[in-house]
Amino acid sequence: MGEPTRPLPPLVPLANGGWEVNSFLSSAEYTIRGLGLMPPNTIVPVIVVPGIMGTNLRAKRKPILGKQQDERNAILSPGAAAWRPPNGNQDGARAALKWDKISPRDRQKLFNPATLEVDDSGTVVLPDTEDGYVLTEAEVRQRGWGEVHADSYGILLHALQTRLNQTFGSDDQTKRRFVQPHWKQVMSFEATRWGVREFAALTEAQLEKHATQYYPVYAVGYNWLEDCDTSSRHLEKRIREIMDSWRKSKRRCEKVILITHSMGGFVARACAKRIPEKIAGVIHGVMPALGAPAAYRRIACGTESSSPSNEGFEHLSALGIAKILGATPDKTTPVLATAPGALELLPNHLYPGPWLHVRVAKVRNPQHVSNRDARMNSQSGDIATDYLKLPSQIAPNPYDLYRDTRCWYRLIDLKLADPARRFREPTDLTRAIRAAIDTAERFHRTLGDYYHPNTYVFYGDDQNKRSYGQMRWLARQWGGSPIALTTSNIAAGELVGRPSGWNRRVLVEGRVELQFEPEPQDTRGDGTVPKQSGAGPSGRVKQIFATQGFDHQGSYNNDDMLMLTLRLIVKIVQEMS
Numbered sequence: 001m002g003e004p005t006r007p008l009p010p011l012v013p014l015a016n017g018g019w020e021v022n023s024f025l026s027s028a029e030y031t032i033r034g035l036g037l038m039p040p041n042t043i044v045p046v047i048v049v050p051g052i053m054g055t056n057l058r059a060k061r062k063p064i065l066g067k068q069q070d071e072r073n074a075i076l077s078p079g080a081a082a083w084r085p086p087n088g089n090q091d092g093a094r095a096a097l098k099w100d101k102i103s104p105r106d107r108q109k110l111f112n113p114a115t116l117e118v119d120d121s122g123t124v125v126l127p128d129t130e131d132g133y134v135l136t137e138a139e140v141r142q143r144g145w146g147e148v149h150a151d152s153y154g155i156l157l158h159a160l161q162t163r164l165n166q167t168f169g170s171d172d173q174t175k176r177r178f179v180q181p182h183w184k185q186v187m188s189f190e191a192t193r194w195g196v197r198e199f200a201a202l203t204e205a206q207l208e209k210h211a212t213q214y215y216p217v218y219a220v221g222y223n224w225l226e227d228c229d230t231s232s233r234h235l236e237k238r239i240r241e242i243m244d245s246w247r248k249s250k251r252r253c254e255k256v257i258l259i260t261h262s263m264g265g266f267v268a269r270a271c272a273k274r275i276p277e278k279i280a281g282v283i284h285g286v287m288p289a290l291g292a293p294a295a296y297r298r299i300a301c302g303t304e305s306s307s308p309s310n311e312g313f314e315h316l317s318a319l320g321i322a323k324i325l326g327a328t329p330d331k332t333t334p335v336l337a338t339a340p341g342a343l344e345l346l347p348n349h350l351y352p353g354p355w356l357h358v359r360v361a362k363v364r365n366p367q368h369v370s371n372r373d374a375r376m377n378s379q380s381g382d383i384a385t386d387y388l389k390l391p392s393q394i395a396p397n398p399y400d401l402y403r404d405t406r407c408w409y410r411l412i413d414l415k416l417a418d419p420a421r422r423f424r425e426p427t428d429l430t431r432a433i434r435a436a437i438d439t440a441e442r443f444h445r446t447l448g449d450y451y452h453p454n455t456y457v458f459y460g461d462d463q464n465k466r467s468y469g470q471m472r473w474l475a476r477q478w479g480g481s482p483i484a485l486t487t488s489n490i491a492a493g494e495l496v497g498r499p500s501g502w503n504r505r506v507l508v509e510g511r512v513e514l515q516f517e518p519e520p521q522d523t524r525g526d527g528t529v530p531k532q533s534g535a536g537p538s539g540r541v542k543q544i545f546a547t548q549g550f551d552h553q554g555s556y557n558n559d560d561m562l563m564l565t566l567r568l569i570v571k572i573v574q575e576m577s
Contacts (some may be wrong), residue, residue, distance in 0.1 A: 004032045011038055017250035024517035032191050041166065043246045043253040044280065044576070046160055048219045049287075050148045051262025051553075053325075053346065057083040070437030073116070074109035074420070081349035082116055085150040087123055096320035100327075105419040107326065108334035112366060112422070113225035113341075118219075125154030127161045135161065143409035144238075147221030150374060152261070156556040156565070157217055160259070161568060164215040167207050180516045183207060186566050193560045195461065195546040200566055210570045212545075215257075222267060227340035227439045229446075232270035239271070239278060255280035257572055258452075259565060261556060262286055263345060264530070270443070272452040281454035281572030283565055286555045288529045289457075289536030291347035291444075293355050297518055299336050300411050301502035302328040309466045322526065328501030333416040338432045343440040346411075347398055350449065352532055354389035356401070357472040358409060360485055360514065361385075384474060387490040399441040401436055407497035408506045409473055409516075446489040451540050454575060456568045458561060459534025460526025469523025469530035475514035477505070483509050528552035 010018035019038055061079040063071035075306035086095035097264070102110070124145045137409070140146070145157055163182045170177055170409040179187070183202070190198035220238045222231035238255055239256055246253035257280050260268045265287030272279050288295075297304060305322035306315065326332040336342040343519055347355055391398050403409045414426070423429040460467075483489070489508050497505040503517040525529040529552060538544050550558035556565070 003104060010096065013246070013249035013251060015249050016040070016332065027437050028091075032050065040212055041251050042213045043251045044066050044215050044573065045239075045242050045246070045253070045256045046164065046215050046217045047149070047235075047239065047256050047258050048153055048157060048160075048217070048241070049260045049264035049268050050153060050178045050219065050221060051150045051260075051264050052084070053085060053282060054152055054264070055147055055151045055224055056081070056085075056119035056122040056149070057116045057223060057225075058121075060115055060117045063115060071115050073112065075106060076110070081119055081121075081554040082110055084119070084122060085149045085151070087149070089506075092317070092320050092324075098323075100323040101112065101333075101392050102394055102415070103419070104330045107118070108332055108420040110424065111225060111335045111339070113223060116223055116225065118147050118221045118223060120144065122146045122148070123150040123154075125158050127158045143217065144219040144221065147459075148219045151557075152553055153556065156259070156562065158221060159217070159562050160565075160569075161217040163208075164217070164279075167211040177573055179204060179207060182566075187571075188561050189563050189567070193547075194564050195477075195548070196457070196543075199567075201508055202570060206570055206574055210573050213573065216246075224263065224341045225335075225339040227443055228263065228266040228344050229270055229439075229443050231267045231341070232274075235267055236275055239275070243278070245518055248371070254278075255570060255576065258282045259285050260287065262288065262552065263290070263341070266344060266443075267480075269450060269452070270447055273447070273450050274354055275351050275451055277406075279452055279454075280576050281456070282371070282452045283568050283572075284455065284457045284537070284541075285561065285565075286526050286529055286534065286552050287457065287537075288345055288533045290351040290533040291343055291473040292345055292533055294528050294531050295342070295345040296347070296356070296411055298325070298332055299342075300329060300409075301451045301518050302326055302330075302332050304518075305529065307466055309464050309521070309527065329413065329498075330369060330416050330419075333412060334419055337417040338436045339413045340436045340443070341404070342437040343436055343444055346402060346440065347397060347533075348444040349441075350444075350536065351398070351400070353391045353396075355470050356388070356390040356409070357386050357470060358388035358489070358490055358516070359384040359386050359474045360477055361474060363479075364478045382476070385485075387485060399437055402437050405433070408492065408493050409462065410495075410506060419425040449537075449540055451537055454539070454572060456543050456545075457534075457537045457541050457542040458545040458547050458555075458564060459531065460529060460548065460552065460555070461524050461531045461534065461551065462526060462550075463524050464548075465525055465527040465551055466521035466526030467528055467530040468521050469525070469532055472519040473504070473516040474519050475516045477514065482511055485512075526550065526552040526555065555576075 013021050059078055059080050059082055062069050063078060086092040124140050138221035142383035166180050168177050169180055187202045220235050222234050243253045255278055258268045265284040268282055303322040303325040305319045305327055310318055361382040363382055390401055404410055405412055405414050418429050492510045493506040495504055496507045503515055506514050506516055525531050555561055
């Protein structure tokens with residue numbers, strides 16, 4: 001039997017290429033030796049890039065105040081937290097009550113992109129292992145773990161740090177090497193749970209190559225209100241800093257691996273397009289590659305609080321999330337209308353169209369259909385006619401649709417966009433909105449369909465996680481109409497009210513009033529990203545996985561997706577020289 005040992009803190013790299021670890025002196029009678037694990041000298045940083053709202057934000061600690069710009073937040077003192085997504089159910093319930101009381105005016109003041117920066121002081125999940133080896137809080141904060149939402153990414157960061165760097169063990173009695181249990185699990189995993197019929201099994205030889213390198217795990221947050229190009233340059237800067245820090249201690253560090261969630265995929269793709277040689281591979285999770293109609297819905301109508309897929313607690317959770325993000329457009333529009341990052345989630349020029357529909361259903365049996373059932377056309381048997389389908393051959397550019405602030409089905413209502421009166425003149429507000437949309441269009445067209453050459457993708461293709469594949473405005477026409485409805489007069493209708501915030505009263509030819517409401521989610525997906533957008537990278541990446549069993553925000557908390565991520569990292573490593 002081997003002599004007893006106790007785990008020492010993680011070794012610290014020295015500038016001369018050595019390692020340092022702290023222990024304590026003990027008496028001769030104390031026979032338990034300190035044991036430090038020495039990592040390999042070849043370093044492959046693994047960097048997690050979060051999705052929109054997955055980064056903690058604070059008011060800038062050192063805001064610039066000059067004639068041309070004022071970076072002071074109108075509500076918060078320098079350094080105060082602006083955005084900390086809740087962790088856990090109790091925290092979520094408290095956050096819903098808090099945010100529901102925050103006015104549109106204060107939301108606009110609070111989320112001024114120019115006044116905010118990444119906040120690295122959020123909650124962190126400290127990793128440990130069965131052997132007792134831990135990373136300190138100071139070390140994981142230095143690696144950026146406090147920048148991102150703990151509930152969404154804590155499990156992922158913890159799993160990557162502990163499992164990637166513990167590949168083999170040694171039996172105390174026989175001294176024989178064995179594969180660690182978490183890797184045994186990956187080796188025997190059923191590929192069908194990753195949405196594929198078969199996938200080459202992980203071998204011990206592949207793990208041997210994997211174990212020749214050290215994988216420090218980082219998180220890089222970004223100001224998700226700013227455009228993704230700006231965020232990608234921040235990511236590029238951090239990649240260079242991380243690699244340089246290891247090189248300065250005489251380690252070999254030539255490439256990183258990127259793990260992205262949702263909009264973080266846009267940020268990573270734009271970064272990889274500039275520095276592909278510094279990236280060994282990329283794993284994109286639940287990326288809205290072509291955008292998502294849910295982004296239109298949330299700006300135009302407020303955040304959805306229901307779904308055909310939701311039951312019980314899911315319904316309560318959705319209600320709470322809607323209160324936090326803004327359940328009505330008067331709360332979402334002031335924040336998102338001039339935020340390029342949010343606008344870059346809209347369906348882009350590659351999204352299959354038409355995806356925006358305006359429909360009117362003539363009610364056959366009014367006594368059997370209540371107003372509350374107006375959205376559920378399929379339940380009543382009424383025949384709905386599509387009068388508008390956008391984008392169309394006549395108007396193919398989706399960004400022109402977003403710029404249109406006059407049509408009744410407009411994305412952005414100027415009357416809701418500036419409750420804080422940040423802009424002196426209406427023309428100033430219009431220019432700011434158009435500039436943000438122009439930035440989003442420029443980003444989309446510049447990025448195009450680029451993916452790093454060594455990219456893997458998984459997305460949600462789940463019947464039980466319905467998403468907006470199409471956005472449909474539906475009105476019910478009760479009884480006869482004094483006018484014939486046409487594409488032209490529906491398109492020219494006048495917005496005259498918003499009875500519930502998320503619906504719209506439209507006057508057609510000054511004679512007929514219709515009340516349009518958004519129909520429910522209609523497409524397989526992950527609850528946010530529809531399958532057609534998630535599958536957008538097909539044919540342009542190494543492999544794509546259509547998966548099930550998780551919601552959008554919790555994708556990396558799903559055991560199957562964690563296993564897939566680990567398996568793909570080893571696959572990426574095999575191709576490194």
